[in-house]
Amino acid sequence: MMKKIEGIVLRSIDYGESNKIITIFSRDLGKFGAVARGAKKPKSRLASVSQPFTYGHFICMIGNSGLATIQQGEVIDTFRGIKEDLFLTSYTAYIAELLDKGTEDRNHNPFLFELLYQTMKAIEEGHDPDILKNIFEIKMLTVLGFHPSLDHCAICGSNHGPFVFSIKEGGILCERCSHHDRFSLKVQQVTLKLLRLFYYFDLNRLGSINVKDKTKKELDLCISAYYDEYSGIYLKTKRFLQQLDKLKK
Numbered sequence: 001m002m003k004k005i006e007g008i009v010l011r012s013i014d015y016g017e018s019n020k021i022i023t024i025f026s027r028d029l030g031k032f033g034a035v036a037r038g039a040k041k042p043k044s045r046l047a048s049v050s051q052p053f054t055y056g057h058f059i060c061m062i063g064n065s066g067l068a069t070i071q072q073g074e075v076i077d078t079f080r081g082i083k084e085d086l087f088l089t090s091y092t093a094y095i096a097e098l099l100d101k102g103t104e105d106r107n108h109n110p111f112l113f114e115l116l117y118q119t120m121k122a123i124e125e126g127h128d129p130d131i132l133k134n135i136f137e138i139k140m141l142t143v144l145g146f147h148p149s150l151d152h153c154a155i156c157g158s159n160h161g162p163f164v165f166s167i168k169e170g171g172i173l174c175e176r177c178s179h180h181d182r183f184s185l186k187v188q189q190v191t192l193k194l195l196r197l198f199y200y201f202d203l204n205r206l207g208s209i210n211v212k213d214k215t216k217k218e219l220d221l222c223i224s225a226y227y228d229e230y231s232g233i234y235l236k237t238k239r240f241l242q243q244l245d246k247l248k249k
Contacts (some may be wrong), residue, residue, distance in 0.1 A: 002071070003062050005029060009054045010096040010118060014040060019068065023100060024058065025116060026206060030107040031100065034068040050074030053082060053092055053120065072216050076242045081124040090244055091129040094237040095136050102144050115139055118203040131209050132210055134219050137227070138198040145231055147172075150196040153177050163192055165222050167229045185225065191218040 015021045020039040021077050039046040049056045050073070059072040082088045094116035099116060103109070119136050123129050141148060149171025152159040156177050164184040165174040172192055178184055194215065211219075227233065 001062055003060055003156055005058045005060055006054070006076075006121070007058060008113075009052050009056075010100050012039075012050055012052050018044075019049050020046075024068075025099060025103075025113060026058075027110050027113040028108065029062075030112075031103050031105055031217055033105070034058070034070050034104050036073075037072075037211050046070060048078070049075050049077070051083075053079045053089075053096070055079065055117065055120075066202040079120055079124055080133065084118065087244060089248045090241050092123060094133060094241050095119060095236060096139060097235050097237045098137065098233070101193055101235065102140055102231075109143070112143060114142065115203065115245060118206075122203060122206055124134055127206060128209060128211070130216050130220075131211055135198045135201060135203065136192075137193065137223050141199075141226075144231055144233075147227075148195075148199075148221060148226065150199055151193070152167075155180060161192075162189055165195075167225050168225075170230075174226060185218075185222055188215060190200060191222065191249060195222060 004043040005028060007024040007108045010023045010025055012020050016084065018038050018040045020036045021033060022036055023031060023033050034160050036046040036050040038044045039050040048054065048057065054075060057076065058070050060068040062068040067124035078240045081091050088220045089113060099112070103112070115136065119132050122132055126130065153163070153174040154166065154169040155173060158174045160174060163174055164178050164186050166173045166181040166184040168181045168183065173184060194211070
C-alpha cells in the first residue's frame with residue numbers, strides 16, 4: 001500500500017553500496033523502518049530527506065510487516081541550526097535514541113510525535129538543551145510504563161514537605177517516611193518541584209526557564225538514577241553527552 005507519511009528521521013545507516021535504511025518516527029504510524037534506495041548517491045532525490053533529524057513528508061510503499069520502501073520525499077524542515085552545532089546535535093541524538101529504544105514499531109502515538117517535534121524546535125530556537133532533555137526524559141517515563149510519585153509521598157500519600165527523592169520507592173518521600181530508604185537522594189525542594197512541573201508541562205507553552213547549575217545536576221542525578229533502576233535502557237549517546245559536558249566547563 002502506498003501512503004504519504006509525515007515524520008522525522010531518528011537515525012540512518014548505510015545499506016549496500018548506495019542505499020540507506022532509515023528509522024522514521026511518524027505522526028500516524030509511530031516508529032517504522034524504511035529503505036531509501038540510492039540515497040547515498042549525492043544526486044539522489046532521497047539524499048536530503050534521509051538525513052537524521054530531517055522532518056518531512058515521505059511517500060512509502062508499506063506492507064503489514066518488514067521495512068517500508070521510500071518512493072519520494074519532501075523536506076519540511078532540515079533543523080539546520082541543530083545539525084551545524086555539535087552540542088545541539090548531541091542532545092538531539094540522545095533524545096532520538098531514547099525515543100527509538102523506548103518505543104515499539106508501528107505503535108501509533110501522535111502525542112509523542114508532537115513532543116519530539118516541539119523539543120527539537122525548542123532546541124534549535126536556543127532554549128536550554130539540558131532542561132529540554134530533562135523534560136523529554138520525564139515525559140518518556142509514561143511511555144515506558146512508569147509513573148513516579150511526584151505529587152505526594154509514595155508511601156503515606158502526604159503532600160506536605162519537605163521531601164526526598166527515593167529510587168527504591170519510586171518517587172518522593174515525606175520526612176515521616178524518609179527512613180524507609182536510607183539511600184534516598186536529599187536534593188533541593190526546587191529540584192523536586194521541577195521534576196513535577198516537567199512531568200505535566202506542555203512544551204507549547206515554553207517560555208524562558210533559567211535553572212541554576214546545582215539544580216541541573218540534581219535533576220540529572222534523580223532522572224538518571226530512576227532510568228538506571230527501572231528502564232533497562234542503555235544509550236550510547238549518553239556517555240558522549242557526558243564527555244561534552246566536561247568540555248563546557
